[in-house]
Amino acid sequence: MNRALPEMLHCLNTSVGNLAGNCTDLTVLDRQRTRIKWQQEQFQQQQQQQQQQNYFASQGQQLQGLINGDLRLDQVVTRSLKVDPGLENGWPDYGKFPLPKTGFCEESTGFESAGYLNGSAFEMNYAISRTASCPPAVAEAVAAVADGKGKESIVTEKLSSAVGKESFKKRKADKAQNSKVVAEDDSRDKRIKGCAEEEDSKMTEQNSSKNNSSSNSKNNNNNRENSGDTSKENSKVSEVQKPDYIHVRARRGQATDSHSLAERVRREKISERMKYLQDLVPGCNKITGKAGMLDEIINYVQSLQRQVEFLSMKLAAVNPRLDFNIDNFFAKEVFPACTASFPTLGATSSEMANPALLQLNQLQQVISCCGLEMGMINPPDMGLRRTTSAPVSFPENFLDTSYFNQIQPSTTWDADLQNLFGVDIHQGRSTPFPSQPFTDNYES
Amino acid sequence: MNPQNLSLNPTSIRSKFTKTFLRALTRINNRRPPISPSREIYQRYRRVKIAADASMASAVGSRRTWSRAILWKIRNQRRYRALVSRRISTHAMTKRDPRENYGREVGHGSADELRRIVPGGEAMDFCSLLGETAHYIKCLNTQVQVMRSIADLYST
Structure with a gap:
């Protein structure tokens, strides 16, 4: 040529x-x-x-x-x-x-x-x-x-x-x-x-x-x-x-006017954050498509919020009976090393079924005897389903036994409380920390 | 024996939230019980829930939109409860977000629902909504872990 x-x-x-x-x-x-x-x-x-x-x-x-x-x-x-x-x-x-x-x-x-x-x-x-x-x-x-x-x-x-x-x-x-x-x-x-x-x-x-x-x-x-x-x-x-x-930074063949540039930047940012959310939400890796991922994210956020509601309800039901050693747990909780490892909890988590059962009975009875409306009964149930699906520290028989014993009469309340106290006092004594001076130091 | 030295990372959101939440819990427990025992547990639940939200939001600080929205909501609820009658305050409490219909566009079903769930997400564009959602999920995870460990400690 x-x-x-x-x-x-x-x-x-x-x-x-x-x-x-x-x-x-x-x-x-x-x-x-x-x-x-x-x-x-x-x-x-x-x-x-x-x-x-x-x-x-x-x-x-x-x-x-x-x-x-x-x-x-x-x-x-x-x-x-x-x-x-x-x-x-x-x-x-x-x-x-x-x-x-x-x-x-x-x-x-x-x-x-x-x-x-x-x-x-x-x-x-x-x-x-x-x-x-x-x-x-x-x-x-x-x-x-x-x-x-x-x-x-x-x-x-x-x-x-x-x-x-x-x-x-x-x-x-x-x-x-x-x-x-x-x-x-x-x-x-x-x-x-x-x-x-x-x-x-x-x-x-x-x-x-x-x-x-x-x-x-x-x-x-x-x-x-x-x-x-x-x-x-x-x-x-x-x-x-x-x-x-x-001044245009566009690859070969891409549009170069300012609107499409901004739109491209926005789309890249959205997809990057979607990817980040995909890593964050468990079970979201298999889903392709933005709508399915959004649904999964929504479900996950809702489940987390229900877990928070359930846990706060649990804490609200549990706390007044345990006033005397809350300082002890306060001390323990402030130590993140102890919080992270939880040696005593790890030791007792296998036989935790009984105290957890007692705890749940207490909670259910508290709710039912408080005469709250049905909308208030529902969140713990939802939270229970969520927590059993979550892979954290709750035994499998937790849900079954709790539902089985849901209609227990309230006469076992005091016995459960006594058991709970015993367990808690024992637990508080078995902690290896010098709890009393530490809490004094912290609260001062 | 300073607990600040013993903690792994005292400025982390997790330890900040733990400290604030436990302090709020002791304050709730030291409060004398109300007269009517039927509403006691419910009120305690509300207080614990608000304490959890508020300590989480204050541990994050005002950098994030969702934490600002939570703090704003709690502050306004307190003001409502102090000022307005009880009926309005219960109405505001049962409703998830008082600003629910504020600044919402029509369409985008799932994105709209996400906007409703994430606090303060009504007036956000989609891009920053995703960022806020990611941070909110992380903080909710931390909150759930800490609260579960506290509850396990109490219950065992």
Whole structure:
């Protein structure tokens, strides 16, 4: 393909000279027509392939100036290659383009030759920018040109057509193209969608930048004879359009306007926190999907709140009988080492069934004899179910025995209390801490 | 013999909550019993529950939205109970959150429910709601562990 480059350069120079010779005193419409005619001549010669590459290289070069993302250039050129059927309908003169058969090969060559064909790129840019301000007689051609600029081809759409419709078609076309593209990973699909969005946003910016390019092309009108300068001019154009995108941190093919950037940041933050919550909530790892995870989180939070209610009820029921040695437990509880290890508790947790049973009987009777409403009876039951499902320190027979003994008469109350006292006093004496001086020290 | 030296991490939320909650428990236990014994347990339960919530929230501090909301709620409940008649205060107590209908958007069923559950989550956006939920879950876990160990100590 390198051997074809001098020919292409020659073709480019002739085109520049041709256009410069013709369009000095013609109107814009005539200039357009002469350009079409010239292109027809070029096609009837045996340079169809090269001309196509030339054209698409120019498209790619122009888009490089516009989008400033040379990473995306290959995608853009591929799209403009695929554009051809649409152009065939919209602009019949272009119907003589041979349809591209090997997209990526020609794309790569077009990309290589893009550096050499800056003049042609600028020429096309100039023609487009001039025709953009034409009366509606040329509007169809304008639409075809604008579509050919890598915007994705929609058949003879006016420039004023609805953008949403266009973008819809774009996405469909992108997906079709995606199925054709060989050796691309799955993330390509996402990126292409981002591309479509980005081009939506670029549409307005490009329209605004057309004035810029047209003014630069007027400068270029003087210097048209020496086509070596046109590459510099073109780079100047891309430099002028650069500061619009310089602060954007987006990966390849992602949308770069501020709203979608903020939205992306928000989505990343949400997914990161969701992941953190997934680690935090047990049993949440198997669930996929945000709604199921939210339900699981809600259930977990509610179960924790019910556990707190149940435990506070338990403490409220237990406390007044144990006033005399609360200081002892206060001392024990302040030591987190003791709290963490709980040696005596670990020793007695295996035979804890009996005291726990007594405790629960007491609690149930307290609630029932207090004459509270049924809404108050329910939370301990719920809490019981939760605590038995939780893997902490409650024996398995806790729930069964408690429900079995729920309708015990209140005459066993005092006996249970006596047992409880005995256990507690014993427990308090078996603690290895010098509790009394310590609590005095702490409370002082 | 200073307990601060013996504790593993005195500035951790767990030990702060334990200290505050046990102090509140002793205060509750030292309170003389009310006249009517039928409501005694219920009132004690309310007090213990409020003490647990308040000590948890004050252990966390005012950095988090949920702890601020809990403290605000408790303070307002106390003021209500002092000022307004008993009927209104019981109404406010049975209702889970008095600001339940405040600033709630329609839609997003589960997210909305999460907003209702997490205290102070009504006026949050979804992103910070998730962060608050994570912290709230961690603190609730700590609260449950400490309270369960205290209850086990009492009951054994």
